[in-house]
Amino acid sequence: MKDLLQEKKILYRVVVQKNPEAYAELYDRYVEKIYRFVYYKVRSKEEAEDLVSDIFLKCWNYLISQPKAGISSFSGLIYKIARNAIVDVYRNKARNQEYPLEMGFDIPDTSAIEKLETHLEIEQVLKLIQKLKHEYQEVILLKYVEELSIGEIARILEKSQTSVRVILHRATKKLKELANK
């Protein structure tokens, strides 16, 4: 909470005072997260670096050029820009790795998941995750890799918390199915 308040103060300095140093502080806080988020999608170090650089620049331009946009969360904005940038990359490559969505959901049985064995190779897991549709990939990554709360994910993806819970449940279930094959 204190950290969030601190972040808001920095954001205020960026938006109102257009302070580059303050923006650099935000960069320090988010660069690794955004890099991972991007790298995971593009799977290329160079491409990820270029994209992250571009994302932070776009974000700055947005913050200083849209003063009336009423930005309340930096994480929401930066992830949104990152997602759009990745979509653009995908569109350019005309590559779509989505798999059909399986219907039906229950309350996520995390205890059951946790009981599963944990000695799966990382690379294999990543490959499995890549077989999921983008929406599932994003929630899995944000929840389990970045360890964000449901509320934060909802803000980033611009969805309701209930909707995020449902997507997460489906994504986890699908991932388990793929792992069991």
Next chain:
Amino acid sequence: MVFSPEQLKDLKKRESQLNPDSVWVKKNREYLLSQIRNTTTEETKPFLQYDVFQWVHMFVPKMVRSVAVKALVFILVLSTTLGGWAASASASPDSPLWQVKRATQKLDEATSMNPESKADARKRILATSADEVKHFAQKKGKDSVQKLVKASDHLKTSVESVQKSIEEVKTENAVNLALDLSKVTTEASKTLKDAIGELHSETDQEVIDAAKEVLITTKEVDGKTLDAMVSAVKKQDKEGLEMTEEKETEVKNVIKEKIAELSAVNVEAGVVTQQVKNAVTENQANNVTSTITVEGISVTTTPIGSSTISGTITSTPQIAENVNAEQVIQIEQAIQVVDQNTKEITETGVKAEALVESNQILEALVATKEMTEKSAVTEAVIVEIKQSMSTPAVSIGTTQ
């Protein structure tokens, strides 16, 4: 193969490729700073309003903002409503706030739970309606006449409401309520009659029709006021309650005033009909053109054989319309009705006065009511006679 979310939690620690190179992070930071510094060369001091806007958006949660906006809108609506209500209290009938005043009073009436407070609310509506009548009666112009018609209708409706209350309130309050009603309607009725008197000089058909309408409503208001008095006295009699001497005197005075007023109208009606009769007789005897003036009407008669009688209203002497022989016959029939009515009104008046003197209040009220009804018919017929003399092809009503 087995999957666990725990494996993913370790991903960022174990997979070096998933994390950026620290040298690149530092270099990119420098690059970013150099880029963004170029975009902030024009540093302008932001407005306080802008600062506040940003502060609210960043630090106040969306839900709180939404609730605050709703609360603000509610306060604004409430203050506007209360402001409008306060301003409407002293609004004039021409003002748009007058409708707010009426609506507030109606709401007050609708929300009054006990009969006494409902009666008070209805009395306030009655007073407002009387003010409305007074206001438009003083105004000139066709538009104001139409508004006077509406105002007199409002007055009638208000009287009906108070009448209802007389049935609902406690017996000991009924007579007081009837007397209050009478005070307001007597004054309003006088105002309306004066206004109608002035309208008789008008030649516009719409104004004349409006005047007729107002006259009928005025008579209805008078009749309903007497009905209310009858109801109040009957209610008191039924409960076996004695009226105080003071109240009895007040009721008697109301009846006496009413009898006096109706008798005066009756005398006036007698004079008018006599003058009309003379004009017709003279016309028939001389068979020549002649002009007479009857209570505000100048009648020019020509031989019946030539089938025309010209009648104009003195205040607008330029206008003279042809009246045919058939209409002269109708005028004569109407005069007979008026004659009969004036005779009966005189008789009933004498009877009513006697009843008042002998303290038979209820009977006196019933007799006065009878006088009012007959007087209403007489006045309506006289208006039609006047109109018939100035406008051809108008049938004269002889129905009672």
